[in-house]
Amino acid sequence: MLVPKMLQVAATAAISLMVSAGSPALADEPIKVKVLIGAMFEIGENTGDRAGEFQHWYERYFSQSKPIPVKGALSPVYCNDDGVCGSVLGMGKVASSSSIQAIILSPQFDMSEAYFIVSGVAGTPPERGTIADVSWATWLVDYDLGHRWAPEEGEPGAPTFMPRKGYEKVRLFQLNPDLVGWAMQLTGKINLKDSESARSYRMRYPQEAAQRAPAVKTGTHMTGDTFFHGPGMSAQAQYIAKLYGADDYLITEMEAAAIAQVVQRTLGDHRLLSLRGAVNFDQGNPNETTLEHLDPAPGQTAGGFAETVDNIAAVGSxxxxxxxAHWPEWQKGVPPLPRQ
Structure with missing residues (x-):
C-alpha cells in the first residue's frame, strides 16, 4: 500500500538524519588525550581571582575550552586542541580516585596513550625540603594501610605502625624512572618563584634544607587522608617509606597513591607523574608545639602559597x-633518556 510505504520511507529518512546529526556522545569521535592534568581543588573561579591548584593550568591551556561534564567526576574536564586536558578531581583518596576513574572510563575520551600529571600543594619535612619547593615523585606510598596504636601501648621508642597483610600491591607504587628522569632533565634547573614571607618563615627552622631557596626535587610522596603532623609522625612516615623499600619521604599529600591504583588497573601506571609544591612544613619549629603549628596565630603562617602554585604549573607545563611538541616520539611510550 502506498501510504504506509511513504510513511516507512519518511521514518527511515528521519532515523538516518538523527544518526548523522547525532548527539555529541554518539556521533563525535572521542577526544584523543595526550596529557591529563589533575588538580585537587580550586579556591574560587578558574581564572580572575586568587589561584588554587588549577587556575594556572587553566589559564595556560584551557581558557578557550568549553567544560565537558563527566558523570561521576567532581568537576568538568577541559581540553584544548593539542590534546591537553585538565580537571579538578577533589581532595582525598575517595574523591580524587573516583573522579579519575570516571574520566578514564568515559567514552568521551580516548585515554589509551595519555600521560597523567597529578598536581597540587603539599607538606614537606624540614630535614628534606622547604616552602615553595616543587617535587616529582619517585615512589608513592599509602600511609594508611596498616595497624596503629597509641605510643604508651607499645614498647617505649618503638614504631607505632605495622603493615597489614593483603595490601602489598596497593600500598607502594614506583613511578617510571625514565619518565621521572625526563621530568628532572627538563625542569630540574628552573628558577622558582619565592616570597619575602616564605624566606623569613624558613629562618624559624634550624635545618639546612628548610633554610634553602626553593628548588625542583625528587623523592617519595606519602598519601594519607589523615593530615599527620609533628616530628613523631614525620619520623613514622619516613619509617614506612623505608619499610616498603621506597626512597626518602619528601612530600605529604592526600591523593596520589589512590589515583595511581586506578590508573594502574585501567591503563598501567608507566605514564603517571606526581608533581607537588610544598606550602607547609610537616611539623613546627623548635619554639612551638605541634598544636600551635597546626593552628597558627594570625600572621604566623608560612607564606609562599601564591608563589608555590605558580611554580607547580611552571614546572609541570x-x-x-x-x-x-614531540608527540611522535612519546605516543607509543616514554622514549629513552638522552645522554647528558
Missing part, C-alpha cells in the same frame, strides 16, 4: 609542552 615544561613537561606537558615537551610531550605535546
Amino acid at each position: 615544561r613537561m606537558v609542552d615537551h610531550i605535546v
Whole structure:
C-alpha cells in the first residue's frame, strides 16, 4: 500500500538524519588525550581571582575550552586542541580516585596513550625540603594501610605502625624512572618563584634544607587522608617509606597513591607523574608545639602559597609542552633518556 510505504520511507529518512546529526556522545569521535592534568581543588573561579591548584593550568591551556561534564567526576574536564586536558578531581583518596576513574572510563575520551600529571600543594619535612619547593615523585606510598596504636601501648621508642597483610600491591607504587628522569632533565634547573614571607618563615627552622631557596626535587610522596603532623609522625612516615623499600619521604599529600591504583588497573601506571609544591612544613619549629603549628596565630603562617602554585604549573607545563611538541616520539611510550 502506498501510504504506509511513504510513511516507512519518511521514518527511515528521519532515523538516518538523527544518526548523522547525532548527539555529541554518539556521533563525535572521542577526544584523543595526550596529557591529563589533575588538580585537587580550586579556591574560587578558574581564572580572575586568587589561584588554587588549577587556575594556572587553566589559564595556560584551557581558557578557550568549553567544560565537558563527566558523570561521576567532581568537576568538568577541559581540553584544548593539542590534546591537553585538565580537571579538578577533589581532595582525598575517595574523591580524587573516583573522579579519575570516571574520566578514564568515559567514552568521551580516548585515554589509551595519555600521560597523567597529578598536581597540587603539599607538606614537606624540614630535614628534606622547604616552602615553595616543587617535587616529582619517585615512589608513592599509602600511609594508611596498616595497624596503629597509641605510643604508651607499645614498647617505649618503638614504631607505632605495622603493615597489614593483603595490601602489598596497593600500598607502594614506583613511578617510571625514565619518565621521572625526563621530568628532572627538563625542569630540574628552573628558577622558582619565592616570597619575602616564605624566606623569613624558613629562618624559624634550624635545618639546612628548610633554610634553602626553593628548588625542583625528587623523592617519595606519602598519601594519607589523615593530615599527620609533628616530628613523631614525620619520623613514622619516613619509617614506612623505608619499610616498603621506597626512597626518602619528601612530600605529604592526600591523593596520589589512590589515583595511581586506578590508573594502574585501567591503563598501567608507566605514564603517571606526581608533581607537588610544598606550602607547609610537616611539623613546627623548635619554639612551638605541634598544636600551635597546626593552628597558627594570625600572621604566623608560612607564606609562599601564591608563589608555590605558580611554580607547580611552571614546572609541570615544561613537561606537558615537551610531550605535546614531540608527540611522535612519546605516543607509543616514554622514549629513552638522552645522554647528558
